[in-house]
Amino acid sequence: MGFTGQCRCGQVQLQLQIExxxxxxxxxxNCQRWSGSAFALHMLCPAQAIEISGSTLAYTHTTxxxxxxQYACGTCFTRLFNExxxxxxxxVLRAGVLHGADRLAPLAHIWVKRKQPWISLPEGVAQWxxxxxxxxxxxxISEGRLQV
Ligand SMILES: [Zn+2]
Ligand SMILES: [Zn+2]
Numbered sequence: 001m002g003f004t005g006q007c008r009c010g011q012v013q014l015q016l017q018i019e020x021x022x023x024x025x026x027x028x029x030n031c032q033r034w035s036g037s038a039f040a041l042h043m044l045c046p047a048q049a050i051e052i053s054g055s056t057l058a059y060t061h062t063t064x065x066x067x068x069x070q071y072a073c074g075t076c077f078t079r080l081f082n083e084x085x086x087x088x089x090x091x092v093l094r095a096g097v098l099h100g101a102d103r104l105a106p107l108a109h110i111w112v113k114r115k116q117p118w119i120s121l122p123e124g125v126a127q128w129x130x131x132x133x134x135x136x137x138x139x140x141i142s143e144g145r146l147q148v
Contacts (some may be wrong), residue, residue: 008073021044023042024109027039027111041096042094047090055075057074066086
């Protein structure tokens with residue numbers, strides 16, 4: 001069991017050796033710009049759980065003291081995941097690249113003060129106006145880890 005996924009053109013294939021992982025939506029302006037959409041769907045995975053085949057491009061940047069490297073398909077530029085020194089040993093997967101992503105629902109919404117007004121969040125789902133503290137976030141995601 002686990003997840004598989006791919007970029008838009010199929011040059012990059014992903015395999016996740018993982019049974020469950022926390023999924024959350026980020027409504028921040030950077031995620032809106034970077035996704036070209038209303039929010040980004042992020043899945044927090046142990047780095048070694050993601051196997052990749054195909055060639056990727058990397059883009060490293062530093063924002064507010066944290067350095068992050070974004071990985072994309074080298075052919076079609078689909079964003080795949082990033083690594084950040086804010087979460088060592090983890091990769092944050094762009095969950096829309098997964099097969100069956102329609103089965104996944106976010107456990108939490110962050111940066112909802114930037115949320116587009118036409119989006120209604122389900123009641124009872126954790127949400128924060130900006131980024132939660134790592135402690136608050138850990139509590140929220142431990143209450144409902146995704147099973148596949
Ligand atoms: Zn591609
Ligand atoms: Zn964001």
